[in-house]
Amino acid sequence: MNAIVVVTGPEGPTLELATVPVPTPGPTQVLIRVSASGLNRADLRRTQAHFKVSGPVVAGLEVAGEIIECGAEVAGLQVGDNVAAMAPGGYAEFAVAEDVSAIKVPADMPPEQAAALATWYMTAHDAMVTAGKFRRGDAVLVTAAASGIGIATAQIARAMGAGVLIGSVRSPKDNAAFAGLGWDAVSAGAPEDIRTCVATATNERGVDVVIDTVGSGILDALMDATALGGRIVSVGRMGGFHDQIDLDKLALRRISLVGVTFRTRDRAQKAAVRDAMMRDLWRLLESGAIVPPVDRIFALKEALAAQEHMKANKHFGKVVLQVRDA
CATH class of the missing domain: 3.90.180.10 (Medium-chain alcohol dehydrogenases, catalytic domain)
Incomplete structure (x- = not known):
């Protein structure tokens, strides 16, 4: 072949x-x-x-x-x-x-x-819904929002009833398709801009779920942007593998920091990820609500x-x- x-x-x-x-x-x-x-x-x-x-x-x-x-x-x-x-x-x-x-x-x-479907949408659904414990009405922040996982997460969040949807990108996106994902706010620039953008969009409350594919350099800003009891899900590390963490801030804000990957899942766990995605997204994909x-x-x-x-x-x-x- x-x-x-x-x-x-x-x-x-x-x-x-x-x-x-x-x-x-x-x-x-x-x-x-x-x-x-x-x-x-x-x-x-x-x-x-x-x-x-x-x-x-x-x-x-x-x-x-x-x-x-x-x-x-x-x-x-x-x-x-x-x-x-x-x-x-x-x-x-x-x-x-x-x-x-x-x-x-x-x-x-x-x-x-x-x-x-297999990489973007299974990964995004598992990160947001399963690891991030997403519930209808939650506020969601997506880093690297124009990436594949970012796009899929935004589509899933909107379709499943996110209350507030915020994206973070390195530079402004003059792109109708990106705008069409339905962002309530977009942060474009340095990590401190994430804090300001989220505070404004959520009336200082913060987001319930963060889906992060950037990794190094923004964890502290993400923690500041997360609501009390919120969840940060580390999906990718496009910006690097290492960062510093303020453990006192993590404890005071009662934040859960969760990592996800397919590489260490056994057969039953992979099947569970697939089945959960199909349960929630099949109708949306079949109808064209998610493309x-x-x-x-x-x-x-x-x-x-x-x-x-x-x-x-x-x-x-x-x-x-x-x-x-x-």
Whole structure:
């Protein structure tokens, strides 16, 4: 099959088109004929350690397509199902995924949109609803609000009845699609601007839930912006892995600081994340109340150019590789 593999280039790991064997699904895996592969920030690492595979290192983490083979112990899925899935080695014509990391796709959803579901929307829903204990009417703050997780969180928060929705970005966004997410307020600039923006938007009360994908450098501002008894959920660390914390402030404000990742979840825990998302979001996705935005579509052979486009941080929505026509 055709696939994009990670190879050593003169300036470090790079990508090239190659022919590699079609993978074989294990007992709890499905084999997917890939229609579209979604790009994610983690793809830029291009390291074998990250993708955790042996043999040719096929890039990518996320796909949408049709199941053509199921392992003997697969539950809830069958051949012919159109799915979106977290699938290491997703920049390829075929990919394998664990059944608990795959979700069925609404019949009318194009694969280019579906390619955003498994990573953005499962992550955002788990962070906000499960880890963040979101309840209708809660005030929500989303950092890196124009990122994929930021977009998905905003859409889910609005659809599930957030009382106040606040975004934080590094610089002002002159983008109708970003404004259309329904922000009540947007902070653009330094961390101290987050404090001021949230205080104004919530009448000094603070937010109930913070979904943070920035990490280093803003934790103290996020704590100041959080209401008594509020929850800060650390999803990503685009700004760095380390920060300082005022433990007295954490205790006085009774803030819960929670980290989330799929990397240390077992099979049952991954299934629970998938099922909770489907319970809350299936109707919204099927009706079109939530539509994953697509920024740009590249051909599979253009994977390196697609990653450079994403790396430039000028996109809004999913950057997608079209592997085959739907």
